[in-house]
Amino acid sequence: MHRLRQWVRQLEARGLTDEQRRVIEFELALVEQGGDPQQAHGLGPGPVSRSLYSYCDPELFAQGTASPVLSLVAAQSLDHLLQRDLQREQDGFPRKIRIGKLVKPGRDGDDKVVVIPTTVEEKLIHDRIPEDEEGEGGEGQEAGEGGAGEGEEGEVIGEQPVREEQGGGSGAGQGQGGAHELESTVYDLGRILTEQFALPNLRDKGKKRSLTRFAYDLTDKNRGFGQILDKKATLRRVLQTNIALGRVQAGTRVDTNTLMVSPRDRVYRILSKEKDYESQAVVFFVRDYSGSMAGKPTELVVNQHVLIYAWLTYQYQNQVETRFILHDTEAREVENFQAYYQMQVAGGTQVASAYRLVNRIVVEEELARDYSIYVFHGTDGDDWDTYGEEALPELEKMLVYTSRVGITIAENGLEGSRRSEVEKYLAKSGLLETKKELLRLDVMAKDSTEARVIEGIKRLIS
C-alpha cells in the first residue's frame, strides 16, 4: 500500500488529468477496502439462493446422493453434433453449438475447468431489468428473495464478499487433477475451433527449429544385413530374382520350396538417426487483475485465453508450454491455469510491469532460441502509465523475439465509451502498423458474446 502511494505521488509529480486521477483514486480505494475480505473479517459463506422451480422430487427424496439429472447428458458423439452444426451453416442458419466452460466443483474446493459444448433453446422470455452495473452499489431494485426465521427488519442475516479472492495458495496437490482434465479436453477443443470455427492454421514461416534432440527410428532399409527382417519386402525381392531366373512362370503354381534366395534379397530395416524437427511454442498469457477488471472483463479475457490456448495446443500437437502472468502494478507468475483463471485482487494497473517480467523470463531462460513465443495480454485498457512511457519500450523489446503479441482490451464500462489508455498509446506509437505481422490489438465491448470472442481470436492470430 505504501509503495502504491509512493507511485501515485511520483505520477502526480509528473502531472495527471482529472480523469486519470479519478481512476487511480478509485482503484486505490478498492485496494484499501478490499484486500482480502474473507480472511480479514472471517465471513461465513453467503446464503445460497435458488429459484423455486429448481426444487424437485428426485433431488429432495434422494438420500444424500446428488441428483444425477443435474449432470451431463451426451447420447450422440461430439463429432456427430458438430457435423450437424456445420450442416446448419451450409443450410443458412447460424451455428447453435457453442463452446462453454464448465467449472466442476471439486471436493476440497479444487474446482476443475472442463470445456464442453453447450446449446440453448432460444425463446422469447422475460429478462430482468439490468442492474446498475457501474455503481455496483445502491440497493437492489429487484423484489428480493424469500426468507424465514428470526430478525428485525433491516437486520443483516449474512454476507458474501463481492469478489472471491482465491488462489495464492494453489500449491501442490491442488490443480494437478484439474490441470490434467483441462489438458485432455483442450486439444479436442483446439481441433474443434480450428475445424469448425474455421480458425486459421498457423502459417509456417520457416520457424520450425531443429532441436538438439535426435530420435532413432527403424526407418531406413538395407539389403543383406540389418536389425529386423522386412518380410514383405524380402519376399518381393525373392520373387523378382526368381522371375528373372525364369524359375517362376506366369499362370503356374509357385512352389516355394524350390525358390532360390540370394543373400542380397534379404531386406532389413535398420536404425537410423533422425533429427527431430518438431516446432515448439511457449505462450505467455498475461492478464491484468487489477480492481477495475472485476466481473465481465476478466470473464471475457480468460475465456479468450482458454480458447487461444486450445488452438495453439492443437496447432503445435500438444507441444505447447504455457506461462501465466498476472499483473496489477506488479507482475507475478502463477503456476497453473486455475490460479490464472481465478485470482482477483484489487490493485492499481501498470502494464509495463508485466511486459518487463515476460522479457526477463525469456532472457533468463533463453527461450527465444528454441521456441516460438506468443504473448497474449488481456486488460481493460487502464494504465497508470498513461503515455506508455515504460510499457512501449518493453513492448518493443518483446516484439524482437515473439511470433505474435496479441493484446485484448475488454472494456470495463467504467469510463463510458472513450478509448482506453493502452489503446491510445499503442495507436500513437505506430507499432500496430509498423509491426503489423507481430502485434495485434482487439478491443471488445463489455457485453461481447462467445461468437465475438472467437471473432477476436481470429483477429489476434490470423
Add this chain to the structure above:
Amino acid sequence: MELISQHAKRIMEGCKERARQAGLRFEDETLEYIVTNRDLVELGPKVMIPTLYDYWVQDVEVLREQGRYELYPNNPYETVINTRPPISYYNDNNPDWLNVMIFYHVIGHIDFFQNNLFFRHTWDYDFAGRALADKRLFAKLRSEKGRWVDYVIEFARTIDNLVGYFDLLAENGAAGSERPLTLLDYYFDLFLQRGPKSSVSRYSQEIERYNRMCREYPEDGETRFLKSVTEKHAELEALYAKKLKEKKTVGRTDPLLFLMEYSPFLNREENRWMLMVLEVIRSTSLYFQPQIRTKILNEGWASYWHDTLFLGDDRIRGHEVDYAIVNAKVTSMPRVGLNPYALGMRLFQYLEQRADRGRTGLAYFQTLDRHQRQRFDRDTGKGREYIFHIRQSHCDSMFVNSFIDQDFIDQHRLFVVGKRLNKERMTWQYYVKSRKAADYKEMVADSLYHPPRVQVSVGDNNVLVLEHLFEGKPLLRDFIQGVMLGLEFLWGGEVHLYTSVPIPRKAGRERDGQAKEETPKRTIEWKRFRYTMKDRTLARTLAE
C-alpha cells in the same frame, strides 16, 4: 426400467386405500418403476416422459446448472408424470418406511393432476401413448425429409412457451355458453364506440331510441330500429360482416396456431408436413403448461398429504425419527430462498386451520376488532372441505395472491430478503428487507413463471407482426435473433417484433476525484423498439 417388486406394490396399494379414506380421489391404476441413475439421465431431458419425441438438443451436453432456472424456468423433473395410468419413478434401495412416505407424496400429486381444473385438458387421453405416436411420426418424417424435420422442430420450439394455454382454458370453461355477435351488439358495442366522434350522449340517445322503439312496437321493434340504423349508416352491414369474419381468427395470442392457420409458406402443398410437426410441438407444450403454473400448489398439496397420512399410518411405527429427518429436508423453510414444498404445505395447513374456525366467511372479515379476530372460532370443521376446493380450482398465482396475508407471514416469520453492498467491507449483505405481507406476496408473485404475452397479426406487405405486450419487463435480447430467424422460416417472409426496452438514464453523477459515495437513484426510460427479421438478418430500430 423395471416395475417395483410385488412387496412394494402391496405397500402402494395400502397407501392408496388410506388416501381414499382421507378423501383423495384418483383412478385405480398406477404404474411404479424402479429407475437407475442412467435411466434418470435419459429421462431428464424428456421431462420424465419416456416416450417423448427425440430431438438433438436433448443429446447435446446441456449444462443444467441451477442458475439456469432463474432466467429460464423449465418444467421441473417430477417423480410422477400425469399420464393414464400415472407413472412414478423410484430408487431401488429405498427402505419400506421411506417408500411409504414417497408413495403418499406421489398419491398427492396424482390426486392433484386428476382433480385440479387447470389440468382439465389432460384428463381425456394418455399422454405417454400420444407422445409415442408423435415420436413415431417424427421418425417417419425424418426418414423422408431428413434434417429439415429437426429445423422445423427447433423453430417451432422457439415459440412453444407462448402457446395459448389460457385460450384453451377459456374454451373449456365456456364451451357452449358463447353467444354469437349480433348486428345489434355490433352496433352498440363496437360501431358506436369506435367511431371517430363517439360521444356518451349520442350513445345514450341511441339506447333511448332503441328502448322507445321496443316499447312502441313490441313485435318488431328491434327490426325497425336496425332498419333505421342501416339506412343511416350504409357501411354498417359491411363492417359487421367483416367483423364476423375477423372473429374467426384463431390464436391471436398463440403464434403457433396462427402460423398453422395463416402462414403461406406452411400451407404450400410441399410443406404441409410441417403443420404436423407444429401441431405436435404445440400440443406437447399445452400438456406441460399447467404443471409449471401449479408448482407451489402441487408440491404443497403432495407434502401436506404425505405429512398427514404418514404419521397416521400404522405400518411404519418406529420410523418417526427417520421420517422427521427426511421430511425436514423436504419441507423446511430455508433461511434464504423459496421452497415451494414448504410454502405450499404451510399455506394449506394455514387455510385448513382458518376454515376449521370459520375464518373464511363474511362474518370474519367484517370483524374489525383485532382481539375479536384473534378469538374468532366458529368451529365449523370445514377445513378439509375448503382445501379440497382450493386444490380443485386454483393455480399458483391465484393461490399466492389470494391467501398470503399478514397472519400467515407472522405465524411462520417470513420475510423478504434484500441484498445490498457494504462498501466498507466490500461484501454483499443479505438483510431482512420487509416483513409485510404485501411485499412478500409481491416477491413470490414475481418469481412465478410468466412467459411474455405476444399478439400476432399480419401487417402491410404480408409482414408477420408480433406485438409484445408491455408488462414492465424487457425481453431477453440474446434470444430474439434465434426466435425471429425461426419465425421468418415458418412464415416464409419478413417478421417484425415490437417490444419495450429499458434505457437507463444517467443522472449527472460525475463528481471528479471521488470514489462514488452515493449512487444516485437510477431512472429508466422505456422505449418501444422494432426488431425486423428479413433475409435472415436482424435489425433494431426505434419504433416511436
